[in-house]
Amino acid sequence: MRAARTSQLDWSYGRMTGFDLETTSTDPHTARIVTGSVVEYGGGRPTLARTWVSDLGGAEIPPDSTRIHGFTTEACRIAGRLASVVVEEITADLAAAVEEGRPLVAMNAVYDLTVLDREARRYGVTPLFDRVSPNVLDPYVLDRHVRKHRRGGRTLADLCRHYVVPLDGAHNSEVDATAACALVRKMGRRYRSLARLSLDQLHREQVAWAREQNTELREYFARTPGKQEWARGVSLEWPLLPFREGVSRR
Template sequence: MSPRQLGWHYKPMAGFDLETTSQDPETARIVTGAVVHYGGGRPTTNRTWLSDVGGAEIPADATAVHGFTTEAARTAGRPASAVVEEITTALAAAVEQGRPLVIMNAPYDLTVLDREARRYGVTPLFDRVSPRVLDPRVLDKHVSTFRPGGRTLTDLCRHYVVPLDGAHSSEADATAACAVVWKIANRYRSISGRPLPRLHADQVVWAREQNEGLRDYFARTPGKEAWARGVRLEWPLLPCRAAVVS
């Protein structure tokens, strides 16, 4: 089979992952980031960053997840503005090379990067290029809607038999996300057979339907009604609704 006849999952992808200070993408600051070049019959390569978090604090609960304290980030990290610029530039270059961006829970990471870019006067990614995004969580939920259990990256790696060494390391998570997407595409012709532009557009619809279902579940579940208001429906980037606080 010629390279042109191979599905998109046999061609290079770019994985992206962030570790941050908060679960709120509107206010979170980047602590670490990774852009991984994966697949296409080439060795996996990566570039990683550690930010000084621009004077922000890293809460203890965030440190418990990724291991970086405020002191460590300020001592070893590079200026946050430079990290944001370099990550955005690396992702834009991958898009220009024709690579899809593989991002677990894309609205979180892409929104954090977008808000950080606006915070530091960096041209945001979506103002530079129009990425085609592949989100393992959206894809898995579509192909296996009623499978019981969680949908975290660890859960997906377990289900698709993908190694995840060093979970909550940006590099490890970005690499594992690419491997999960490859496994999904290799298993389901309905995914690998779609051209990337169509698959991106379909995920916009699927993610909205999935989030509507989650919102409705919260709304009818005693004790969780208030959570429904926090469910956002947009994918892969949450629109910026207000000025970004520096």
Template sequence: MRATSSLDWTYGRLAGFDLETTSTDPETARIVTGSAVRFGGGRPTAGRNWLSDVGGAEIPPAATRIHGYTTEAARSAGRPASVVVAEITAVLAAAVEEGLPLVIMNAVYDLTVLDREARRYGVTPLMDRVSPTVLDPYVLDRRVRGKRRGGRTLADLCRHYVVPLEGAHSSEVDATAACALVRKMGRRYRLLSSLTPAQLHREQVAWAREQNEDLRAYFARTPGKEAWARDVRLEWPLLPFREAVSRR
């Protein structure tokens, strides 16, 4: 059995977060469902879940096929979007204030969606309240297994690391799986477990930038993909609001 140390965060409590939304564009996407879970640390997993009425927006059929919610279902069963956004932000802020790392798959998407939704409804954004420590399985896997073959969706990573994922695209299931995934990655790779979560957060800022610079360069030199390069952003774990482009 591997010896643990005070630095080994894989034996501590984690806070997982996941959203299901109306689109893949974080600047304009609306929250459909959200979940925040507490995971690990020798205690049972506990979570909170939200369903939003999407604030009068429409849920496209393509998004419904992913998470299962139609516009009509969200409007009839969901709570006001402004309330949902305020509650999610408050729950995550409380977890950060307790010292828990936030585990978020492809964090730059979910945190940017939450930030833009908060601004949309006059809620103080999470990053304006606290400075979270974020652990992102997507960025971490690209660092420790950069040349690994296969995709890097949550389902792909769970298959690779043999982490259960039943009912993918349920926000609670995905948030819980992301926590289990990060814990398993940390226990497999000493590079990850030997650093504190705060140190890992700082490293991921640099790793994500390097990874996305490589992706941008790949698109720029690949015939037919040159235009994609300008859409590759380098910031992590949040796209700055000042750079947001208003889209109708």
């Protein structure tokens, strides 16, 4: 009887893999990984985390980025591992999670997954999406769908306050990855319309929801004085920005 009941539980009761990066900039095409974490969460088992610090591969961390995550260029060069090795190991861990049937969870996933993809190409590592086809859960996209007109921001900290999820030290990759998992689990249990979908279905829905959400954002910027240029920077793709030859790899 216990086994039969477990088989009927939805994805919010299963094991999931959280993923987060702290980086050198906000441009996913050129940002370098500073730290990265892969977190195994849920499923009635203890949370397990693995965290990497990169030596930046010769890049530098601007002061504005250091103020966010606390890492300096010097600290990374001293404590960090070879950037190419970090990228390979993170990518391999995520690919293994997908092959085991776990969804990948990331807040504003399109940023982190694009950074990882560009870093992989930079170092000659086989990119994640060339290895596997992950089902991604993004609390940012999900919240914008289920609570479209909710007042307030939608940063990770904002969502954690709204859904009453602990966030002890934001902009720490392990903390952020764990919080993202807790958020999507809580959303799945609060909004049964999400939980009733299979992971495959929910991934496909998020592709459509993100496109609709970003189309509306692009149109809002285009018609708002002083923000018209911002419209050009709004991509409709999710969860990965397409790679285009000729984009700077520096």
